[in-house]
Amino acid sequence: MNVLKKTAFLVCATMLATVINGMGADGKIVCEGSTTVLPIAQAAAEVYMDNNSGVNISVRGGGSGVGATSLIEGRCDIADCSRAFKDSELQKAAAKGKDPKAHVIAMDGIAVIVHPSNKFAELTKQQVKDIYTGKISNWSALGGDNAKIVVVSRDSASGTFEAFGELALKGAKVRPDALMQAANQGVAGIVSRTPGAIGYVGLGYITPSVKTVKINGITASRETVLSGKYPYSRPLFMYTDGQPQGKVKDFIDFILSAGGQKIVEEQGFVGLK
Amino acid sequence: MRRFKDSIYKWIFTALAFASLIFLLGIVIVLFREALPALKTTGFLDLVFGKSWYPTYSPPEFGILPLILASLWVTAGAMAVCVPLGVGSALYLHELASNRQKAILKPAIELLASIPSIVFGFFGMVVVAPFLQETFNLPTGLTAFTASLILGIMAIPTIASIAEDALSYVPPSFKEASYALGANRWQTLTQVVIPAAGSGISTAIILGMSRAVGETMTVLMVAGGAAVIPHSFFEPVRPMTSTIAAEMGEAATGSPHYAALFAIGLILFLITLVFNIVAEIISKRYRMKLGLSR
Amino acid sequence: MNENIIASAAIFKKKNNARNKIVQNTGFAILLLCIIITILFLGSIIYFVGVNGIKIMSWEFLTAPPRKAMTAGGIGPAIVGTFYLTIGAILFSLPLGLSCAIYLSEYSPKSIAVNVIRLSINNLAGVPSVVFGLFGLFVFVDYFHFGVSILSGSLTLGILVLPGIISASQEALMAIPQSLREASLALGATQWQTIKRIVLPAALPGILTGVILSIGRAAGETAPILFTAATFYARGYPDSALSETMALPYHIYALMTEGTHPEKQTMIAYGSALTLLILVLLISALAIIIRQRQRNKMV
Numbered sequence: 001m002n003v004l005k006k007t008a009f010l011v012c013a014t015m016l017a018t019v020i021n022g023m024g025a026d027g028k029i030v031c032e033g034s035t036t037v038l039p040i041a042q043a044a045a046e047v048y049m050d051n052n053s054g055v056n057i058s059v060r061g062g063g064s065g066v067g068a069t070s071l072i073e074g075r076c077d078i079a080d081c082s083r084a085f086k087d088s089e090l091q092k093a094a095a096k097g098k099d100p101k102a103h104v105i106a107m108d109g110i111a112v113i114v115h116p117s118n119k120f121a122e123l124t125k126q127q128v129k130d131i132y133t134g135k136i137s138n139w140s141a142l143g144g145d146n147a148k149i150v151v152v153s154r155d156s157a158s159g160t161f162e163a164f165g166e167l168a169l170k171g172a173k174v175r176p177d178a179l180m181q182a183a184n185q186g187v188a189g190i191v192s193r194t195p196g197a198i199g200y201v202g203l204g205y206i207t208p209s210v211k212t213v214k215i216n217g218i219t220a221s222r223e224t225v226l227s228g229k230y231p232y233s234r235p236l237f238m239y240t241d242g243q244p245q246g247k248v249k250d251f252i253d254f255i256l257s258a259g260g261q262k263i264v265e266e267q268g269f270v271g272l273k
Numbered sequence: 274m275r276r277f278k279d280s281i282y283k284w285i286f287t288a289l290a291f292a293s294l295i296f297l298l299g300i301v302i303v304l305f306r307e308a309l310p311a312l313k314t315t316g317f318l319d320l321v322f323g324k325s326w327y328p329t330y331s332p333p334e335f336g337i338l339p340l341i342l343a344s345l346w347v348t349a350g351a352m353a354v355c356v357p358l359g360v361g362s363a364l365y366l367h368e369l370a371s372n373r374q375k376a377i378l379k380p381a382i383e384l385l386a387s388i389p390s391i392v393f394g395f396f397g398m399v400v401v402a403p404f405l406q407e408t409f410n411l412p413t414g415l416t417a418f419t420a421s422l423i424l425g426i427m428a429i430p431t432i433a434s435i436a437e438d439a440l441s442y443v444p445p446s447f448k449e450a451s452y453a454l455g456a457n458r459w460q461t462l463t464q465v466v467i468p469a470a471g472s473g474i475s476t477a478i479i480l481g482m483s484r485a486v487g488e489t490m491t492v493l494m495v496a497g498g499a500a501v502i503p504h505s506f507f508e509p510v511r512p513m514t515s516t517i518a519a520e521m522g523e524a525a526t527g528s529p530h531y532a533a534l535f536a537i538g539l540i541l542f543l544i545t546l547v548f549n550i551v552a553e554i555i556s557k558r559y560r561m562k563l564g565l566s567r
Numbered sequence: 568m569n570e571n572i573i574a575s576a577a578i579f580k581k582k583n584n585a586r587n588k589i590v591q592n593t594g595f596a597i598l599l600l601c602i603i604i605t606i607l608f609l610g611s612i613i614y615f616v617g618v619n620g621i622k623i624m625s626w627e628f629l630t631a632p633p634r635k636a637m638t639a640g641g642i643g644p645a646i647v648g649t650f651y652l653t654i655g656a657i658l659f660s661l662p663l664g665l666s667c668a669i670y671l672s673e674y675s676p677k678s679i680a681v682n683v684i685r686l687s688i689n690n691l692a693g694v695p696s697v698v699f700g701l702f703g704l705f706v707f708v709d710y711f712h713f714g715v716s717i718l719s720g721s722l723t724l725g726i727l728v729l730p731g732i733i734s735a736s737q738e739a740l741m742a743i744p745q746s747l748r749e750a751s752l753a754l755g756a757t758q759w760q761t762i763k764r765i766v767l768p769a770a771l772p773g774i775l776t777g778v779i780l781s782i783g784r785a786a787g788e789t790a791p792i793l794f795t796a797a798t799f800y801a802r803g804y805p806d807s808a809l810s811e812t813m814a815l816p817y818h819i820y821a822l823m824t825e826g827t828h829p830e831k832q833t834m835i836a837y838g839s840a841l842t843l844l845i846l847v848l849l850i851s852a853l854a855i856i857i858r859q860r861q862r863n864k865m866v
Contacts, residue, residue: 061825065523282759289666361601387851389787459591487695489790
């Protein structure tokens with residue numbers, strides 16, 4: 001191991017010499033996690049950097065789980081999460097001497113979408129659960145046409161998946177043959193092309209080519225999400241290790257400001273005010 | 274003084290040589306060490322033959338069988354595409370191509386072997402998957418079939434290039450003898466040249482297979498990603514490589530999920546190891562058979 | 568064995584000639600079909616990527632950072648990132664790999680141990696790239712605390728191409744006739760002088776081919792940098808070896824799977840794919856030309 005370490009440091013030294021070391025480390029923010037929060041973080045970083053030339057923000061996706069792990073392992077400064085940290089993650093964080101602090105930066109509703117040709121305009125929470133767990137696998141069981149239900153889901157690294165699992169499935173398992181998509185865009189794409197499909201996406205991803213169904217009679221909209229009436233609504237988080245300081249605090253404050261919340265709305269999410 | 278300098282150089286090279294060997298050995302050690310907890314807690318049989326892969330639920334389930342089967346299906350499908358096309362192309366280059374054609378086609382195929390896999394994955398996602406979905410009226414174009422097709426196309430240059438090398442090693446005297454006995458070109462090709470180059474061609478196929486099993490980005494992008502035991506080629510699957518790539522960021526260091534991903538890595542490593550050793554043995558025998566051993 | 572094969576051909580001597588002719592023509596037609604399909608498949612990939620990618624190509628696209636929530640601007644930081652990662656990988660693997668090859672072919676006694684080492688290096692060349700990524704995440708990112716950085720990514724890519732560099736260099740060195748070495752030693756040169764002045768220059772084209780092919784491979788690999796180096800969005804150029812970086816292959820992947828504006832981002836992905844394709848094909852073409860010239864010289 002010693003040889004290994006020495007060689008690695010040698011290489012490290014040469015590389016540091018070749019790459020010009022321009023700015024100090026404090027002008028740098030690494031932001032990583034949920035693909036739902038990604039567009040907000042990315043767009044906000046762009047505007048923020050326009051106004052603060054000394055700061056370098058790097059934004060990465062991967063999923064809420066990736067963000068949480070990354071914060072715990074000390075690989076990032078801000079973990080984007082579309083769900084709260086799980087108990088297991090909090091325990092791991094404590095074990096590594098980290099103290100995750102949550103900052104709600106926006107609200108999001110998870111809309112249930114179907115193909116535009118689908119007859120259903122409304123489903124109950126129970127029906128959605130039955131469809132996703134595999135109890136119901138044909139639209140005829142709900143009184144619709146005799147067509148197989150194609151279940152589209154997000155993959156397990158995604159916070160939307162976790163949030164949906166919690167809000168809609170109460171922890172039950174998604175049927176294993178569901179099409180697992182790495183991103184909201186993928187879910188919306190499949191549902192828009194597939195007559196029998198059902199999927200769920202963040203509010204920002206509803207396009208004219210899919211149909212949004214009411215849940216328990218309530219439409220997913222800005223108002224119902226902010227008021228908490230819509231059953232599948234959730235806050236979006238940015239987590240930091242301890243109270244944020246310096247540039248990190250400044251960046252989060254920017255997102256919470258009027259200008260930042262405007263970006264949130266532009267990206268299709270619900271601003272906090 | 275000169276002798277002294279000479280021995281210093283010798284020691285430097287020895288040290289650097291061992292440093293690189295330690296790095297390479299390190300991969301094997303890390304894989305085994307980090308996979309061990311998964312083998313211990315889940316047990317080897319439950320791990321390899323477990324039918325459900327739910328790594329993030331509580332309690333989590335780590336059954337790798339669907340992932341192994343997905344890899345095997347996709348690889349088998351890819352072989353069905355690339356073996357006939359790759360070997361056929363190699364035979365064409367060897368037997369039918371004019372010198373001028375060969376001077377262009379041979380380097381071109383070697384060049385195509387270097388196209389990055391991400392480009393294939395991208396092509397599969399934006400062109401092939403939507404096309405297949407429309408043509409076969411599928412729920413999604415991201416299926417085992419799509420992955421097989423793309424992987425197959427990807428492996429053609431590798432197979433064609435190595436197989437052509439193998440064919441060119443067959444001594445011309447073999448062919449001449451066959452012609453002298455009155456066999457025509459096709460008979461000579463199928464009855465004499467192919468059997469003589471057979472093990473070289475098998476090496477090419479095995480190396481192509483090894484590439485298909487280990488390919489990551491392409492399957493991550495086009496295989497669909499459902500961790501189920503595959504029932505049809507037109508359903509999404511989640512091969513081993515794409516599982517590692519999709520999940521290695523979210524698994525916390527030292528967690529059971531982390532260990533399970535290393536276990537998958539270990540299995541992949543062992544599979545490709547077996548492929549490579551078999552290829553090595555076959556090609557060694559082949560060289561000896563043709564009197565080419567160095 | 569050989570006699571058997573040749574003898575078996577004799578059986579066909581007096582069979583129906585007309586039928587044989589038809590079989591032969593059909594067979595040859597199938598082979599022709601094979602190569603046509605192969606060229607069509609591979610050509611169509613280059614065609615699609617080329618035709619769509621060229622639409623977005625411009626000087627600005629190649630140099631500017633992404634803008635407007637990744638729907639406009641260019642891929643400048645990604646190109647620079649890929650450049651750094653590739654250079655870093657070669658800086659690391661070339662000295663190690665070449666030394667290893669020199670040691671194995673010049674200094675070590677020809678023994679079973681050397682053969683075993685050669686075999687294991689060959690095997691490591693076939694290990695899936697994602698396994699190297701797993702290793703890089705464990706060792707460089709976490710164990711050495713290099714974090715997600717150009718350094719971690721370069722080292723991971725470096726180890727990935729190391730086996731290839733070792734075996735290509737070793738093959739080039741072993742192809743140098745023993746008599747050349749003996750002549751030099753007989754003239755009183757030390758072993759190091761022999762290696763430096765005689766063996767290495769003669770083996771240079773072969774070594775160069777291996778190294779250049781490795782550069783092409785390192786530039787195009789995605790899986791090893793997924794969790795060791797790559798980031799979705801960074802504005803400026805990386806300011807130190809310990810910062811994350813955008814990279815061309817990862818950019819294509821991220822735009823396709825994590826992007827939120829598919830209409831515009833697919834076009835940017837096409838542009839990135841074309842850039843990467845041209846880059847890698849040019850690098851590999853260089854290697855193939857060097858090898859071809861070397862072969863012609865030897866014949």
